[in-house]
Amino acid sequence: MKLSVQTDNLRLFKEALSSHCNGVRLGSEFCEQLLPHPRELEEAYELAHQVGKEFTYVTPRLSNAGLEKLTEQLALLNEKGEIWVAFNDLGALNILGLYPNLHPHLGRHMLLVPARSPWVEQHMRREDLSSRRRQWLRTLFSSTSLNYRPTIELYRSYGCQRADIDWLPRIFPSLAFLVENGLRLSVHLHLVPATFTRKCHTARFLGETSPEECSKPCLDRAFLLRNEAFGLELYLHGNVAFRLAEPHPEAVKELEKVGVAELVLTMNPLTRIDSAEKIDNTISKLIADES
Amino acid sequence: MNKPRILSPVSSFESAMGVVSAGADEIYCAVKIPGAEHILNRPAGCCVSTYDELGKIARYARSKGVETIVTLELPFMSEFMVEQMREHIASCVDESIDALIVGDLGLMTMVRDMGLDILIYASTYLVALNYEAVDFIRKLGVKRVILERHMSVEEIRQVVQRNKDVEIEVFVHGSGCSNINFNCYLEGGRRKLSALEKEYRGIKGLPTPCRTPFDIYEIGHGAQRVARAPILDAYTFCALCKLPELIETGVTGLKIVGRCLPITYQAKTTEMYRKLVDLIEEEQTSRSRRAYRRRITKMIEPFKEEPFEPILQHSEGSASGSPSIRETLCGEERCYFSPLFHVPYRPSSRRSKRKRSRRR
Numbered sequence: 001m002k003l004s005v006q007t008d009n010l011r012l013f014k015e016a017l018s019s020h021c022n023g024v025r026l027g028s029e030f031c032e033q034l035l036p037h038p039r040e041l042e043e044a045y046e047l048a049h050q051v052g053k054e055f056t057y058v059t060p061r062l063s064n065a066g067l068e069k070l071t072e073q074l075a076l077l078n079e080k081g082e083i084w085v086a087f088n089d090l091g092a093l094n095i096l097g098l099y100p101n102l103h104p105h106l107g108r109h110m111l112l113v114p115a116r117s118p119w120v121e122q123h124m125r126r127e128d129l130s131s132r133r134r135q136w137l138r139t140l141f142s143s144t145s146l147n148y149r150p151t152i153e154l155y156r157s158y159g160c161q162r163a164d165i166d167w168l169p170r171i172f173p174s175l176a177f178l179v180e181n182g183l184r185l186s187v188h189l190h191l192v193p194a195t196f197t198r199k200c201h202t203a204r205f206l207g208e209t210s211p212e213e214c215s216k217p218c219l220d221r222a223f224l225l226r227n228e229a230f231g232l233e234l235y236l237h238g239n240v241a242f243r244l245a246e247p248h249p250e251a252v253k254e255l256e257k258v259g260v261a262e263l264v265l266t267m268n269p270l271t272r273i274d275s276a277e278k279i280d281n282t283i284s285k286l287i288a289d290e291s
Numbered sequence: 292m293n294k295p296r297i298l299s300p301v302s303s304f305e306s307a308m309g310v311v312s313a314g315a316d317e318i319y320c321a322v323k324i325p326g327a328e329h330i331l332n333r334p335a336g337c338c339v340s341t342y343d344e345l346g347k348i349a350r351y352a353r354s355k356g357v358e359t360i361v362t363l364e365l366p367f368m369s370e371f372m373v374e375q376m377r378e379h380i381a382s383c384v385d386e387s388i389d390a391l392i393v394g395d396l397g398l399m400t401m402v403r404d405m406g407l408d409i410l411i412y413a414s415t416y417l418v419a420l421n422y423e424a425v426d427f428i429r430k431l432g433v434k435r436v437i438l439e440r441h442m443s444v445e446e447i448r449q450v451v452q453r454n455k456d457v458e459i460e461v462f463v464h465g466s467g468c469s470n471i472n473f474n475c476y477l478e479g480g481r482r483k484l485s486a487l488e489k490e491y492r493g494i495k496g497l498p499t500p501c502r503t504p505f506d507i508y509e510i511g512h513g514a515q516r517v518a519r520a521p522i523l524d525a526y527t528f529c530a531l532c533k534l535p536e537l538i539e540t541g542v543t544g545l546k547i548v549g550r551c552l553p554i555t556y557q558a559k560t561t562e563m564y565r566k567l568v569d570l571i572e573e574e575q576t577s578r579s580r581r582a583y584r585r586r587i588t589k590m591i592e593p594f595k596e597e598p599f600e601p602i603l604q605h606s607e608g609s610a611s612g613s614p615s616i617r618e619t620l621c622g623e624e625r626c627y628f629s630p631l632f633h634v635p636y637r638p639s640s641r642r643s644k645r646k647r648s649r650r651r
Contacts, residue, residue: 061418066421089421090424094426112416114331119476119480123479133326137330140328140371144369145369145395150401151368154400194476194477195475196471197469200632201469201522203632221510222510222511223507224508224510225522226508230503232477235510269510269511
């Protein structure tokens with residue numbers, strides 16, 4: 001199984017290049033204020049190209065203004081050669097078709113995955129359900145909104161052959177359906193998005209005044225949030241609150257069996273993976289038998 | 292002048308009668324899906340109970356010149372639900388409704404492939420945040436797109452201008468979620484009542500963690516708590532003041548949220564927006580732009596004195612009983628379409644707010 005490293009930070013991206021990962025991804029799945037400067041994007045692509053690692057550009061949900069910035073970047077990347085662009089917005093998918101060298105890669109934000117809910121176990125323990133309803137819920141929580149053939153066909157008609165998904169062991173068996181229907185899957189380790197906003201919770205908490213003038217504290221700060229009333233623990237990074245999912249080697253083998261092609265490791269203040277050494281350590285713990 | 296349609300929430304025949312007589316142009320509801328658990332959107336209790344009742348609602352609404360729109364409720368589609376959803380869609384359409392609100396691309400394909408004579412409206416669950424996303428959805432045969440809540444009036448204006456072949460609908464009142472609906476999984480948790488009530492006495496309606504306080508710790512800085520705050524709370528509720536600007540953008544529909552709220556609230560809010568939209572129309576045709584702006588601002592003020600019931604408890608309100616919109620929403624600046632980082636944190640309770648003001 002291959003391993004890619006993803007980051008929205010060019011400094012960390014350069015660290016990733018010297019690790020043993022197979023691919024590198026630059027960009028944010030979540031915040032358009034982190035769209036890189038075209039110069040940085042070009043530099044990242046060139047560096048990845050030089051060391052022979054596959055480059056993927058990751059893009060977030062977008063406003064009209066963000067879309068205009070992205071248009072400029074896509075034109076630049078299209079000149080470079082064949083590149084995968086992970087999209088998390090239907091507007092981005094709509095314009096990707098204009099660039100013959102760029103291939104759409106379905107981002108995590110485009111999928112509804114009921115098992116991302118922090119309340120799954122609570123629902124499964126409900127006593128007010130008949131066994132038939134409980135079975136219905138169990139199936140729901142092991143499925144994704146891509147587990148419907150016409151949905152995959154629609155995305156494939158736009159050129160999507162790859163998709164991102166979360167590390168949620170409950171859904172792993174159902175991923176075989178996605179692979180059988182022609183999708184190459186990448187599974188994100190550690191961080192499962194539980195909620196996302198445009199009204200960035202980190203920025204508001206730290207007193208930032210507007211997205212355009214944001215000093216981007218998320219590049220090196222993150223927070224643990226505990227809610228006693230709901231018995232909830234979340235990890236806040238920028239405008240996303242995640243749940244933590246600890247990956248383990250047995251589950252990696254299960255993913256290999258269902259045909260998942262790639263694992264994605266994120267470098268950010270939450271994972272605290274910030275060096276090539278830490279990347280390689282994580283890889284060796286997870287995919288020990290590969291070599 | 293563009294005169295947008297007012298869309299009101301309905302949860303029963305009785306509530307449909309209430310909002311239709313209050314002036315709704317369109318009503319929308321969901322119907323309980325047989326055999327399904329409603330955990331991805333609003334609870335089943337917020338839905339019309341049966342297809343028969345939906346038929347009664349649709350016939351009544353039509354007799355009054357009002358359109359009935361059904362939201363498919365589950366913004367999700369998977370192979371195991373195919374028969375269930377096909378039957379549900381067919382049963383809804385059989386009841387002479389006017390349109391379906393669909394929140395999943397697969398479901399949209401299903402409705403289209405069933406060959407039904409029904410209009411499709413794209414739900415906010417498709418997260419249309421920009422003009423290209425709207426264009427993508429339009430090409431799937433959609434008549435109307437309901438925009439995401441987290442947009443500015445200017446962004447809405449740009450979307451309307453660049454997408455002339457599709458109707459655009461926006462939310463104006465009620466439940467302006469802190470997070471993007473489609474990407475939020477926090478709803479549906481069962482809270483521990485006592486702990487929550489203690490600190491957040493005022494909150495009614497759907498209990499969601501985003502509206503309650505969190506203990507906050509900075510990663511990599513030890514176990515010391517940095518703060519206790521409702522850090523995920525960016526909740527907005529009202530668009531009264533923004534209504535003239537919104538109407539000028541050319542939007543087709545103004546949606547009032549509240550399928551889970553009392554019938555009196557549904558009707559009262561509809562009546563308020565009906566009156567205001569009609570007044571704005573009258574003013575706009577009769578005065579110069581400057582005078583119009585002045586008059587409109589003046590006109591909106593009395594509406595802020597209307598009672599605002601669903602969120603705050605009456606006992607915590609003003610001397611006259613129920614607190615007004617001005618006291619509740621304006622005080623906390625719970626305004627739709629305000630700048631993205633602006634929404635202030637909710638004070639931890641009305642009681643502590645009073646204590647603080649006494650101290651001052």
